Amino acid sequence: DFGIAATRAAATDVIAGTPVYMAPEQADGSGISAAADVYAVGVVLAEMLTGAPPWTGTTREVLASKRARPHLEIAGPGIDPALAAVVARATTVDLRGRVGAADELRGLLAPWTTATEPAPSRPRRRGDADLYDVVVVHPRGGDHEDGHLAEALYDAVVSRLWRTHRVRVVPDRPRDPRAPAAAEVTIELGDVLAARAVDGRGRELVLIRVPPTAEHLSTGARAIAMAVLASLGVRDDEAAGEPPGLALDLYLRARRLANRLSGAAIAAAIELYDQALVVAEGDAHIEAARAMALSRRVYYDGERPAALAEAVAAVEALLARRADLPEIQIAAGHLELHRGDPIAAAQHLRRAIASAPHLAEAHEWLGRMLLEAAHLDEGRARLETALALDPRLELARWEIARAHALEGDWDEYERVAHDLIGVARMRATPWTARFAAWRGDLRTFAEVAGAGGTANAVIDTGLGRPMTQAITALLADRDWGRHGATLVDLALHAPTASSRRRSLMCQLGAEMAGQFGDLAAIARLVDGAVDHGFFDRHWLERCPLLDAARDAGLLDPA
Numbered sequence: 001d002f003g004i005a006a007t008r009a010a011a012t013d014v015i016a017g018t019p020v021y022m023a024p025e026q027a028d029g030s031g032i033s034a035a036a037d038v039y040a041v042g043v044v045l046a047e048m049l050t051g052a053p054p055w056t057g058t059t060r061e062v063l064a065s066k067r068a069r070p071h072l073e074i075a076g077p078g079i080d081p082a083l084a085a086v087v088a089r090a091t092t093v094d095l096r097g098r099v100g101a102a103d104e105l106r107g108l109l110a111p112w113t114t115a116t117e118p119a120p121s122r123p124r125r126r127g128d129a130d131l132y133d134v135v136v137v138h139p140r141g142g143d144h145e146d147g148h149l150a151e152a153l154y155d156a157v158v159s160r161l162w163r164t165h166r167v168r169v170v171p172d173r174p175r176d177p178r179a180p181a182a183a184e185v186t187i188e189l190g191d192v193l194a195a196r197a198v199d200g201r202g203r204e205l206v207l208i209r210v211p212p213t214a215e216h217l218s219t220g221a222r223a224i225a226m227a228v229l230a231s232l233g234v235r236d237d238e239a240a241g242e243p244p245g246l247a248l249d250l251y252l253r254a255r256r257l258a259n260r261l262s263g264a265a266i267a268a269a270i271e272l273y274d275q276a277l278v279v280a281e282g283d284a285h286i287e288a289a290r291a292m293a294l295s296r297r298v299y300y301d302g303e304r305p306a307a308l309a310e311a312v313a314a315v316e317a318l319l320a321r322r323a324d325l326p327e328i329q330i331a332a333g334h335l336e337l338h339r340g341d342p343i344a345a346a347q348h349l350r351r352a353i354a355s356a357p358h359l360a361e362a363h364e365w366l367g368r369m370l371l372e373a374a375h376l377d378e379g380r381a382r383l384e385t386a387l388a389l390d391p392r393l394e395l396a397r398w399e400i401a402r403a404h405a406l407e408g409d410w411d412e413y414e415r416v417a418h419d420l421i422g423v424a425r426m427r428a429t430p431w432t433a434r435f436a437a438w439r440g441d442l443r444t445f446a447e448v449a450g451a452g453g454t455a456n457a458v459i460d461t462g463l464g465r466p467m468t469q470a471i472t473a474l475l476a477d478r479d480w481g482r483h484g485a486t487l488v489d490l491a492l493h494a495p496t497a498s499s500r501r502r503s504l505m506c507q508l509g510a511e512m513a514g515q516f517g518d519l520a521a522i523a524r525l526v527d528g529a530v531d532h533g534f535f536d537r538h539w540l541e542r543c544p545l546l547d548a549a550r551d552a553g554l555l556d557p558a
Helices: 004-012 034-050 059-068 081-090 102-112 147-162 214-232 245-258 263-279 284-300 305-322 326-338 342-355 360-372 376-389 394-406 410-421 430-439 442-449 453-460 465-477 480-493 499-515 519-530 537-542 544-551
Strands: 124-126 129-136 167-170 183-189 193-199 204-210
Touching: 034 081, 034 102, 081 102, 129 147, 147 167, 147 183, 147 193, 147 214, 147 245, 167 214, 183 214, 193 214, 204 214, 214 245, 245 263, 245 284, 263 284, 284 305, 284 326, 305 326, 326 342, 326 360, 326 499, 342 360, 360 376, 360 394, 360 537, 376 394, 394 410, 394 430, 394 537, 430 442, 430 499, 430 544, 465 480, 465 499, 480 499, 480 519, 499 519, 499 544, 519 544, 537 544
Parallel strands: 129 167, 129 183
Antiparallel strands: 124 129, 183 193, 193 204
């Protein structure tokens, strides 16, 4: 709950957090400080040392027990009493006696920490068992007609290897030459699908070539995985069965479409998922992927209330039946963002990562949320992991660029934007116009936003035609007195089932108001966003177009 829970609670005056780890003052609603995070870490330490959470029972029972105990007392074989005393200080109910900051707690824990260089050319160890790192390189050639099959083979190899307990699949080649990966797998798509595995010394383990058809993917993935595992002396864990060939092909095509930044593409993906379920009725993986697409469609199809109801029905039905599937946890995370509950969204995304750390989308969305909550280092690390797992994630690239733009680090923004996005793409999207406005670069803003080309692009971001037309009209004659009231009203009241979409509409409206100095409109729009679960603290604190409103005391990030 670090960060997002505190930001959400401070922004909306609600009690937010997980009862076992919440500080007593947080549960009482009497304020949040760094000491609340120290308390949570203290509870985690107690759980690590004893093997069990310090409280059980209902929320009411847990909170009542916290108030009755002045601090946590732990004891047991192997627990140093001095370390138990640190836990007690970190979990003291009275703030005057509690460790007040993370650096102080780190200093108190120093006697029980060690820092050593990793042994060269040796695998990491987990307990008594070797843990092997295997690199699986994401295939290139995403525009190829059969690109979805190369991506599916990649996913199948990663999934099979990851389910093996002694193997850790990593997204990129190790940077430390002293600790090479145990094996590496690469996949190429031409007239056939070719996959090659080499060991840590570059010696070929296996090379397979299969026709680019769905029914050959399972055989190819199994051959690659078995060769890698055999070279490591690790037993293969058999994978679950796959749907019939036709259903698998429809599923793979749908999944590729669903990743595009387009409402039309997502709608087409849902149709393909429906066709796949006719062939493979009840297949939980296809149903979970369909639920993910339905949740994403709420943003793009936000003017249709049924879109949210359809997503809720699909997600809740699968959560009741197969909550173990990481895809359904990602779908539930999307859904909670549309409902305006970022805390619940983050919890679902973390569950997805815990059960399937190779799924890039969970890292991507958690990274985006962390950046918005102003946890910049953690957010960028998550997004970089997502891009290493799946280089196609364009929104992850824009979010990294956006963070640098908000920080005013324009040199780094230019580097990231050119390296990750490319000059041609930068000149064809509304994001570039938005960042140019932050920078005060009205020439680029006019070039990208004023030529009419942005109108179609903005629709793709899910704002809807009325909002797009209002922005376009304002940009055409730059007359806020004529268009401002309409723009503000649309941002606050245009039909949408998605709180996430509403928040973005209010943000863009506030930025437009900021260009024309309407401070009252900025405050009104920010309040409207907060009412819909807004938690973009980084934007609120750093967007240059809000400077005048912040200076006037109209915006309070707390």
